[in-house]
Amino acid sequence: MYQARVQNNALAAGLIGVATAFLAACTLMAKTLGGDTFGAPLPALQISHGRFLFAFVAVGTAALVLRPVLARPHWGLHVARTACGWGGITLIFAAVAFIPLADATAISFLNPVFAMMLAIPLLGERVGPIRWFAAVMALVGAAVLLRPTPESFQPAALLALAAAMVMGVELIFIKKLARRENPFQILLFNNLIGLCIATLAVLPVWQPPTAAQWGILAGIGFCMALAQACFVNAMARADASFVAPFSYGTLIFAALYDLAFFGVVPDAVSVVGAAIIIAGAVLLALREARQKPQPPRPTTAV
Template structure:
């Protein structure tokens, strides 16, 4: 019996999965650069270089989507709100990397898709059934297993990737609103520019002159972040979100591998147990949302 999926569609989906995996590797490598630099440089400086160098790949996306006209925005207020949420996410996450292992911080930040579901009710007026609320609850239990509040293993810094996940969720929600009026290029470019300018204004108050080697690492970090966003954009253009979602969680595998290779860090059993609940809940929420849209 002939396949129901044409070779062209299958090829595009495979390409999309490849781009998603590449994007996740790039994002984790960017985080590793930030973690390495965080021991010697203030966080505002790390954020500034991340966004400033990240503007270069963003310009490629602008060119791919039709040039400067693609930067027109129909909702400047929402662009500013998205940048504010994005700034909160990156400042909190990069700060957490000073104190936590790369994989541990990554695992906690996986709370973001669940926060999107929870906040979509009051902010977007969406309907969420009991099954998805149950999955959100289970996911937050997973986050608490990783955090272990009240125990001797609890670290205050573990709150930072949780806060980053909440801010990132707010950024995703504003992106949903902006997607109705603005091109991807406008969303990516203005977000990077606004955060870069805001972080740049703080540099006189906290600045360490980098060595040439570290300046190269700053540039690599920013380029990796910008290029990874472009790769992930290509992924969503070629494959459905439901297909790509499991590969999004490959970031935990890459962060574990890189964390072990560079810092000899390995997550403990509690982190893995909580991560399983977080990832499973996130995938189930996506499954329910996909069914609701196709029903």
């Protein structure tokens, strides 16, 4: 049954902080699999398959232990949402093989901007001048990170931009699902359907991973499941408008991981571009919270 959680902003902020560390760790491990450190580089499709495989193992095990009450799912919305999520994560995993983690992470933060734009035709929402200004700010930051000059242009950054677009569509479906179903149920079906899609997609390119690569694939899946669990529990304990800004901590962890494991120091262009994107995204989140305040929804903790 649904069970409301006691509001606790400090705990929610801490949970989001842990979630961002796990999310950044997922992209870090995907980057190592895209190189030849632990064997022949794995295709992005195979990395995303591992993410859904092991995340489903974790979430499915939690479901067996917790035995949550499941309502009748809206299969159409679940499939559409998961297809977009699978596409977005696959594109991100492909991008981080070629560009810094921090750059790919920052560009991926454009997904709420694309979701805002899509909400106009798909959800009938109105967008005022401040929200448009926030969206333009974030897009300018993305243009900075793309480094659009012949000498410095990063084609792989377009993969991260495409991922943000696809994940923006995913947010539209998540909004629709959130009005109908328990977050744990959404999480469970997301990983189940994602595993089915990823399995079909990986068949043409699958190659035998080394033992180390299997371990890293498992790490990606379990870290993603833990990040999702932390996020769901944080959303159950605080308003979305309070939680959202803390999610940008992913960028900090991505930059730290990049420095620690690959010796990549963010240059001035990366810092400026990421700052503009985050400023625009935070402004957009705050404006939407003021326009459409939402009480925290009851949920089941993972």
